[in-house]
Amino acid sequence: MIIIFLGTAGCGKTSLTYTFGEWLKKELNVKVSYVNMDPGVYSTPYPPSYDVREIVTVEKLMLDGLGPNGGMIRAAEIIEENIPIVSRRISSLNSEFILIDTPGQIELFLFRPMGPRLIEDIAKYSSTVSVYIIDPSLASSSSGFAISLTLPLITRLRLKIPTVSVINKSDISEISKIEKFMENILNLEEEITREEAGLIIDLASRYIQLLNEFSKTMRIVKVSAKTGEGMNDLYTLIHEALCECGDLM
Ligand SMILES: Nc1nc2c(ncn2[C@@H]2O[C@H](COP(=O)(O)OP(=O)(O)O)[C@@H](O)[C@H]2O)c(=O)[nH]1
Ligand SMILES: [Mg+2]
Numbered sequence: 445m446i447i448i449f450l451g452t453a454g455c456g457k458t459s460l461t462y463t464f465g466e467w468l469k470k471e472l473n474v475k476v477s478y479v480n481m482d483p484g485v486y487s488t489p490y491p492p493s494y495d496v497r498e499i500v501t502v503e504k505l506m507l508d509g510l511g512p513n514g515g516m517i518r519a520a521e522i523i524e525e526n527i528p529i530v531s532r533r534i535s536s537l538n539s540e541f542i543l544i545d546t547p548g549q550i551e552l553f554l555f556r557p558m559g560p561r562l563i564e565d566i567a568k569y570s571s572t573v574s575v576y577i578i579d580p581s582l583a584s585s586s587s588g589f590a591i592s593l594t595l596p597l598i599t600r601l602r603l604k605i606p607t608v609s610v611i612n613k614s615d616i617s618e619i620s621k622i623e624k625f626m627e628n629i630l631n632l633e634e635e636i637t638r639e640e641a642g643l644i645i646d647l648a649s650r651y652i653q654l655l656n657e658f659s660k661t662m663r664i665v666k667v668s669a670k671t672g673e674g675m676n677d678l679y680t681l682i683h684e685a686l687c688e689c690g691d692l693m
Pocket of ligand 2: 457458459482485545546547548
């Protein structure tokens with residue numbers, strides 16, 4: 445099984461990849477391989493079985509004269525040229541679970557060819573699922589929460605694989621505000637109406653109705669990469685998505 449961790453910068457992709465992998469090893473006594481697909485990371489908490497920094501690092505490109513942004517884009521281009529090699533290396537890893545940590549900036553994996561091309565290759569040989577990680581720093585305002593629910597839908601559309609959603613950092617206090625939004629998505633409409641004015645209210649209202657329809661088939665679990673809370677729930681969610689037992693995306 446291949447599990448890909450995605451989300452906005454700093455949501456906890458690297459931390460959750462590691463915490464979930466260690467949980468799988470300890471609880472299920474299975475072999476886990478970690479894959480680092482972030483060319484910009486300095487160090488990872490896990491020992492990667494495959495590391496895209498074998499091909500390119502942003503650090504090296506910056507030493508050659510590019511800025512941080514240019515370095516990221518150039519690194520993505522170089523990885524894209526090498527996708528057949530990367531996917532062969534990942535597919536040849538001999539473990540029950542392969543966990544893939546993606547670049548800090550989600551757009552490098554999702555909105556450039558890198559992610560869709562890699563997944564098209566590796567999903568031919570293994571059950572593949574993506575875990576979209578919602579960051580409380582975005583989701584704790586009403587409009588931020590609405591945006592946070594949209595991003596996993598965009599991920600599903602773009603990558604064409606089952607996608608589950610988790611809210612990370614359940615150990616911090618903002619989580620109680622998010623829980624309130626989750627209890628009743630239609631309350632969001634009221635909150636956004638209070639925050640916004642004019643035409644945007646009509647747009648927000650229609651948008652929330654749409655999210656409400658989707659959210660009925662979208663079960664979101666709370667996890668903490670820091671404390672290890674929710675790993676069992678995440679495992680169940682992934683299984684439901686792959687077995688198509690539930691009505692998840
Ligand atoms: N409180 C708390 N902080 C977390 C958690 N997961 C990650 N972080 C912190 O969030 C920051 C970004 O984490 P990282 O895993 O590097 O995010 P990435 O950019 O998505 O890979 C780091 O300072 C982590 O220590 C969590 O569950 N709880
Ligand atoms: Mg990271």
